[in-house]
Amino acid sequence: MSYDTRAGFPVHWNDFGVGPEPALMLHPALAHSGAWTRVAGGLADRVRAIAPDMPGHGLSGDWDQRSDYYDQMTGIATSFLEPGTHVIGHSFGAMVALRLALENPGMRSLTLIEPVLFAAAKERVRPVFDAYVKKCRPFANALAVGDRDTAARLFSALWGDGRGWEDLTQRQKESQIKRISIIAETNKTLNEDAAGLLSAGRLESLDMPVLLIRGSQSQPIMQDIHEALAERIPNARQVVVQGAGHMVPITHPIEVAAEIKAMIG
Known part of the structure; x- marks a missing residue:
């Protein structure tokens, strides 16, 4: 390293x-x-x-x-x-x-x-993009109010490796919670x-x-x-x-x- x-x-x-x-x-x-x-x-x-x-x-x-x-x-x-x-x-x-x-x-x-x-899907099939945005709304709302614990749990359910939040180690949970706010900084890049x-x-x-x-x-x-x-x-x-x-x-x-x-x- x-x-x-x-x-x-x-x-x-x-x-x-x-x-x-x-x-x-x-x-x-x-x-x-x-x-x-x-x-x-x-x-x-x-x-x-x-x-x-x-x-x-x-x-x-x-x-x-x-x-x-x-x-x-x-x-x-x-x-x-x-x-x-x-x-x-x-x-x-x-x-x-x-x-x-x-x-x-x-x-x-x-x-x-x-x-x-996600912008590529928005251009190609707008209903698919809209359905994804709706699915992500609870995550986005949690992040917007600073509830990082809930936001990390919901994000993991959307984009994780298939394990439930309860199956992650405490260290893995803490790592995701610490960094979850970075996701909000990428929205314009990904969605627009x-x-x-x-x-x-x-x-x-x-x-x-x-x-x-x-x-x-x-x-x-x-x-x-x-x-x-x-x-x-x-x-x-x-x-x-x-x-x-x-x-x-x-x-x-x-x-x-x-x-x-x-x-x-």
Whole structure:
């Protein structure tokens, strides 16, 4: 593990693998770089991967709201890029990965695992987006009034690994409660595409192989997000991991690693 200042922020990261090609692995919100351990193990002979902790996560510095969270994390991730990098992102990490691909030509491949670009579904099937917003309203209301305990519990039910809140360890609960307010800072990025990822011609400009992985048991909106992206990205391939939910890299790391390995060769 390593620690340094990246894009002006104190960042910790883990190194995985001994393969010949560089990779960058970006974890979801409320997780940490260690979430990639088993997927990275399946790729260890093909890539040497860097997995940074997002601001306010893992061993990186506490988030101090110094800037837009998405911009800050994009700057941090960009600092790790080198020519020919395979970029792999999950959930909010996939949002960062997609932006990296759009802003940094020359990436070798892009893997997007359940990217939470809800704005893509809003453009494609508005009723699905509206149903998702309605489903999330209790979580949003709890967060708005500062009830972090309830907000974390509800968020875990929506986007967790399938375990009930009562099945998590006290440490896991406390970790999610501590970081849950960061979710509110990403709303404009995810729901309104504030960064313009969906602007005309942008997705169509991607020229690297793109792998879209989702779980069959994830939130219904994920299918529409993936379909919307696949319709516009020229070299996109979709994979659905049966029996998996949103946390598919953690619950089904063997399957996820195998699909990535098949793409990168």
